[in-house]
Amino acid sequence: MLLPVNTKCECGHQNAVGTVLCESCGKPLEKELLESNEPLEMRYDGVARRSQKANPDYLDKIWNFFSSVKIAIYLIIITFVGAMLGTIFPQASTFISSTFDPSVYYAEQYGLPGKIYYFLGLHRTYTSWWFITLLVMIATSLVICSIDRVLPLYRALSKQQIRKHHAFLKRQKATYSTTLAEDEAEWTKQYGQALRKKGYKVFVDESGTALLAEKNRFSRWGPYINHIGLILFLLAVLARSIPGWNVDQYVSIADGDTVPIVGTNYYVKSEGFKIELYENEELPEELKDSGRIKSFKTEVVLYECSANCNDDFEQPTLTEVHQHTILVNDPLRYKELKLHQFDFNLTPRINAVSPMVVNVQTGESYGPFHLKMVEPELHYEVGPYTLELIDKYMDFAINSEGEPITLSSSPNAPAFIFNIKGPGLAEAGEVFMYFPLEKDKVRFSQDTINRELANKVAIKVEGMENVDFSAATTHLNVRIDKAIKYLWIGAVISMIGLVMGTYWQHRRIWLRIDDQQLTLGAHTNKNWYGLRADIAYALKHCGIELDPKSLDNGGHKG
Amino acid sequence: MGKNRKKVQVVVLLLALLLGGYAIVQSFTSNDSGLVKEGQQVPEFRLANLQGEPVALEDYVGKPVVINFWGTFCEPCIREMPSFERQHEQWKDQGVEILAINLSEDTLTVSNYVKKLGVTYTILRDVNRKTEKRYGIRSYPTTFFVNRDGTLSSVFVGEMKESQIEERISKIVQQ
Numbered sequence: 001m002l003l004p005v006n007t008k009c010e011c012g013h014q015n016a017v018g019t020v021l022c023e024s025c026g027k028p029l030e031k032e033l034l035e036s037n038e039p040l041e042m043r044y045d046g047v048a049r050r051s052q053k054a055n056p057d058y059l060d061k062i063w064n065f066f067s068s069v070k071i072a073i074y075l076i077i078i079t080f081v082g083a084m085l086g087t088i089f090p091q092a093s094t095f096i097s098s099t100f101d102p103s104v105y106y107a108e109q110y111g112l113p114g115k116i117y118y119f120l121g122l123h124r125t126y127t128s129w130w131f132i133t134l135l136v137m138i139a140t141s142l143v144i145c146s147i148d149r150v151l152p153l154y155r156a157l158s159k160q161q162i163r164k165h166h167a168f169l170k171r172q173k174a175t176y177s178t179t180l181a182e183d184e185a186e187w188t189k190q191y192g193q194a195l196r197k198k199g200y201k202v203f204v205d206e207s208g209t210a211l212l213a214e215k216n217r218f219s220r221w222g223p224y225i226n227h228i229g230l231i232l233f234l235l236a237v238l239a240r241s242i243p244g245w246n247v248d249q250y251v252s253i254a255d256g257d258t259v260p261i262v263g264t265n266y267y268v269k270s271e272g273f274k275i276e277l278y279e280n281e282e283l284p285e286e287l288k289d290s291g292r293i294k295s296f297k298t299e300v301v302l303y304e305c306s307a308n309c310n311d312d313f314e315q316p317t318l319t320e321v322h323q324h325t326i327l328v329n330d331p332l333r334y335k336e337l338k339l340h341q342f343d344f345n346l347t348p349r350i351n352a353v354s355p356m357v358v359n360v361q362t363g364e365s366y367g368p369f370h371l372k373m374v375e376p377e378l379h380y381e382v383g384p385y386t387l388e389l390i391d392k393y394m395d396f397a398i399n400s401e402g403e404p405i406t407l408s409s410s411p412n413a414p415a416f417i418f419n420i421k422g423p424g425l426a427e428a429g430e431v432f433m434y435f436p437l438e439k440d441k442v443r444f445s446q447d448t449i450n451r452e453l454a455n456k457v458a459i460k461v462e463g464m465e466n467v468d469f470s471a472a473t474t475h476l477n478v479r480i481d482k483a484i485k486y487l488w489i490g491a492v493i494s495m496i497g498l499v500m501g502t503y504w505q506h507r508r509i510w511l512r513i514d515d516q517q518l519t520l521g522a523h524t525n526k527n528w529y530g531l532r533a534d535i536a537y538a539l540k541h542c543g544i545e546l547d548p549k550s551l552d553n554g555g556h557k558g
Numbered sequence: 559m560g561k562n563r564k565k566v567q568v569v570v571l572l573l574a575l576l577l578g579g580y581a582i583v584q585s586f587t588s589n590d591s592g593l594v595k596e597g598q599q600v601p602e603f604r605l606a607n608l609q610g611e612p613v614a615l616e617d618y619v620g621k622p623v624v625i626n627f628w629g630t631f632c633e634p635c636i637r638e639m640p641s642f643e644r645q646h647e648q649w650k651d652q653g654v655e656i657l658a659i660n661l662s663e664d665t666l667t668v669s670n671y672v673k674k675l676g677v678t679y680t681i682l683r684d685v686n687r688k689t690e691k692r693y694g695i696r697s698y699p700t701t702f703f704v705n706r707d708g709t710l711s712s713v714f715v716g717e718m719k720e721s722q723i724e725e726r727i728s729k730i731v732q733q
Contacts, residue, residue, distance in 0.1 A: 050563065059564075059567055059568070059571070060567070062571060063567050063571065099696065099697070127585055128585060129582055129585045129586055131585075132581050132582050132584075132585040133578075133582055135581075136574065136577070136578030136581055136582060137578075139574070139578070140570075140571075140574040140578065143570055143574070144570060147566065147570065235577070238577065238578075238581040241580075241581055241584035241585065242584075259686060260686050260688055262688060262691040262692060310602070310604075311604045312603060312604060312605050312606075312684070312685040312686075312688055312689060313604045313605055313606050313612040313614075374664065375664050375665065376664070376666075378666065389666065390670075391666065391667075391670050392664060392666055392667055393667070394631070394663075394664075394667075395631065399633070405630075405631070405633070406630055406631045406667070407631055408631045409629060409631055409661060409662065409663050
């Protein structure tokens with residue numbers, strides 16, 4: 001088909017290589033096609049695809065590969081199959097635990113299939129190189145297919161020849177011919193008027209005996225607008241891999257703490273997590289005392305770092321930018337950042353205590369002094385006593401070798417070792433071990449450890465007002481998705497194109513009268529029923545009554 | 559027309575190559591563990607040492623660097639520290655630096671441990687676990703062996719034997 005052939009039509013028009021129907025008069029150009037009697041294939045009005053060329057070079061070959069709709073369909077099918085494979089087992093990205101290890105999980109959970117799944121990298125299907133490559137290829141194909149088809153089609157539709165070849169008219173799927181008794185030009189004018197009433201744009205050539213009536217040409221651009229939307233959508237999906245465009249992580253904040261959101265310039269402070277239960281009066285009989293949760297909420301303050309942000313040696317300068325009470329389904333929104341309530345933990349965390357130093361022998365107490373769990377002061381003067389902090393454990397325990405250790409960096413069982421100097425104590429001071437939490441005092445037998453010193457001095461917290469603690473820890477999901485608005489724009493454009501191409505049809509009716517002989521042909525992309533009704537309506541207006549069905553030349557599906 | 563077509567072809571294919579290529583390359587660099595990948599630049603940091611002075615990774619440009627994340631609550635971290643100390647002694651003449659980043663613990667706790675263990679290499683103090691998160695640490699200890707040009711040579715998760723440390727240090731020294 002792409003051999004160098006004479007592409008000049010008998011009407012004198014020079015057509016491009018690959019043209020099926022003459023761009024001007026519509027005569028079939030290929031010999032076989034001309035001799036056949038089948039209705040014509042009207043796709044792209046028979047014009048050549050842009051890239052069809054007699055001698056394709058290397059670049060043309062790549063271009064032609066992507067220009068093929070067949071290739072595009074294969075690409076889409078392969079992508080579908082790939083996407084389906086990704087749904088067999090859960091994707092690794094759906095696990096948020098920091099200890100989640102995909103190399104172990106899939107094998108343990110699903111056995112051999114899981115092992116293979118992991119081995120093939122299907123646990124990260126949608127971010128894998130081959131899946132992204134397929135998406136990129138589809139996007140390329142969309143662009144190239146569209147360019148190759150929309151430009152020639154636009155040219156063909158914007159300079160249509162009114163008088164078409166007989167072969168073209170007679171081989172349309174809706175066609176009609178008869179011999180007229182009336183004046184040719186007058187009849188044509190009348191027929192045109194009837195079609196104008198139906199909303200057609202009517203063009204008559206200078207002889208007044210050939211007519212083109214056309215309606216809803218814009219619907220032809222629907223698929224291309226749809227493609228533009230899809231391309232935007234795909235680009236938005238690919239844009240998510242730009243660092244900072246798509247953030248999905250979790251922060252845990254104890255009441256009163258301010259924590260950085262790593263990977264952003266934000267810090268977030270929790271002013272307290274609150275959980276509210278339904279009152280018994282609000283519950284039906286069978287649910288009374290069942291502790292139904294009414295709401296979870298976290299009061300947060302969002303800060304933006306304005307100086308020393310990437311320097312952990314200096315204190316960052318924080319500027320408050322937003323405050324919000326986060327509820328389920330009511331996240332904090334600030335620019336592209338969203339903070340969703342995700343989980344909570346009601347285990348209290350001790351932050352500081354303000355104990356008194358008690359002289360056990362006299363019963364006199366001094367203080368209180370403020371003792372922080374994190375980065376405490378090392379030196380305290382309390383009444384006649386001097387306390388030197390010499391060691392401290394956040395999560396005190398004794399290891400297998402009998403040495404004191406800390407199990408974690410959270411203050412689960414804080415322990416402080418002081419060197420105390422004061423009345424009745426040794427000159428160089430005596431070592432005193434202090435557990436702020438009552439349960440630890442008992443568990444680790446503070447008094448036994450301190451031996452006779454326990455009879456001389458005590459460190460005691462009087463009342464809960466001297467304990468500073470965080471009642472709860474809130475877990476928030478941090479989301480940034482800068483691509484989402486482009487996804488929406490792409491989806492809307494794509495939908496506009498789809499509607500344009502679906503709910504309107506491009507209808508065209510051509511006719512010519514030669515020596516009182518009328519030949520009429522018509523084409524639409526769908527709803528032939530409507531088109532035939534339009535032809536019959538206008539014919540009736542000109543005095544020819546017929547059953548619209550009789551216009552059917554066969555060969556179509558609607 | 560013909561010339562124009564060539565231009566359109568080149569522009570469209572070039573754009574596809576650039577945007578698509580970028581997306582595909584990005585898909586290679588994201589990984590399972592979230593840890594910095596071999597061959598990539600390791601994240602910069604500027605943290606305080608035990609004397610309260612600032613130490614930045616960029617101070618060591620041109621030197622092979624070992625970055626070890628540790629905490630006093632992590633027994634394997636403590637167990638491997640004497641090996642690192644001996645390796646530090648062995649390699650320090652060749653410019654090898656060991657930066658042991660503590661996982662945001664108290665000054666007192668850290669200095670007591672360092673004194674007890676007799677460690678002489680540089681101890682740094684993470685703040686708010688920021689550096690730890692930037693490096694994608696999931697379990698302790700984790701050790702990064704960094705080439706002279708600041709790219710990652712290898713990463714080891716878990717307690718290291720002295721022979722393993724030696725092998726990896728000699729690799730970054732030769733680089």
